[in-house]
Amino acid sequence: MPRKLLNVLLPAATGTLFIAAWYAVCFSLNEDNRFLLPTPGEVLGALRDNQDTLAHATLNTAEGALLGFALSAAVSFALALGLSLSSLVRVSLYPYLMILQMMPVIVFAPILVLWVGPGLKSVTIITFLICFFPLVVNTTQGLVSTDHNLVDLFKMYRATKWQEIFLLRVPAALPYFFTGLRIAAVLAPIGALVGDYTAGSSAGDGGGLGFQAIIYSSQAEYPALFATAAVTCVLGFILVAAVLALNWLALHQWHDSFERTDK
């Protein structure tokens, strides 16, 4: 069988098997426990029944996720530039950045709500914090790992510091920056959801997916809860796809991670 066909058929088969196994587990539960795991069909049904609520919540969460993600990308890029400029600054700050990366942002979510108020602001800040560290660490790494031969070349031609940064170090760091963006794109919707879970509930705009998860969970509407999770997945998928598209636009012509188109 041609490889291309296999590439389509095999994942399709895995998906079908997974759904079949899901149904099998559902039907093997006894009558009393059936409510614990809704069938795929029931999840789809819940998705349809709650589509207006979920659509509204998705937009709210997407807004927080995007704002936090974009803010994080911009701030981390600027900070990484600062870190890359001076090894003294790097030595002073880098260890703490690594430690801060380990910090469980979710623990501080409740206090953040007190500081800046519930709703979009809190959600954006929490998303920002969760996306921030992989971005700043990857970008800094990229900015300081420029091929030293190319740095010598620039020195040779008496490039100014600014020329070295913007004509050499920044473009050379792009692949690292995009690696950071990809990780952050996966984290952003989760960050927004977590933020919303703790900080979105009392917002006047009806809250986001995290708030809906709390409601569905407390009302034992498990099919709708599963539907909420599925919608979050889709949101993450769209964000990652957008980053991959940008990555392709920026790198496909020259970077080795993309196959050669001609020789």
Next chain:
Amino acid sequence: MVEFRDVDKRYGNGPLVLERINFSAQPNDFIGLIGPSGCGKSTLLKLIAGLSPVTAGAIAIEGAAPATAANNLAFIFQEPTLLPWLTVAKNVEVPLRLRLASAAHRRETRKNALALVGLAGRENSYPRQLSGGQKMRVSIARALSIAPKLLLLDEPFGALDEITRGHLNEELLAIRQRQAWTAFFVTHSVAEAVFLSNRLFVLSANPGRLHRELRIDLPYPRTADTRQSRDYQQLVAEVSRLLRSVETIAA
């Protein structure tokens, strides 16, 4: 053109890399530098380029210190050192862009330089679409774009296959017929050193010293036929013997 007076060089507190180097290069000299590994050939180029300071002695390039002579000096590294995200055209324009030359001047210069190395028509390719030899040609074109008076080449063809290397040697000399520059060329290949140079410095190692200077009096222009001549082959044999004796001292 380039003068070394009693130049010593060590890195930090390390051992002497170069000891009491004295020579005077005349305009249009093509000086080959050959010697065992660790004899400081590449260091010598870095000193000329002003990428590293001398420990003792003095270097003058047209009477000035290396750091101030940079405008007329181009370096061709062992690797092509192209910026992978730029097209061939943009890569060749890098030195002029760093000097804030006008777009028109950059375009004109780039066209001429690429024509010289036989890559007209590849302006829009990216480095990864080129072969090793083509990348090195772009690197040469980039160096030529600033119309250098002094060209420093650090084993530029070392990673290429023998045939490509031979072609590029011939092309380099052909370009030299049309542009006047003084060259310092580091290589491990005796054949290449003899083919290109009019003066050949044989260095010994630990510390690097100027062991012997040979005049290579084969007439320019040299072509593929030069390699068939008896004089050329005798010189290659002589330099090989000399190099073996130097390497025995080092060992």
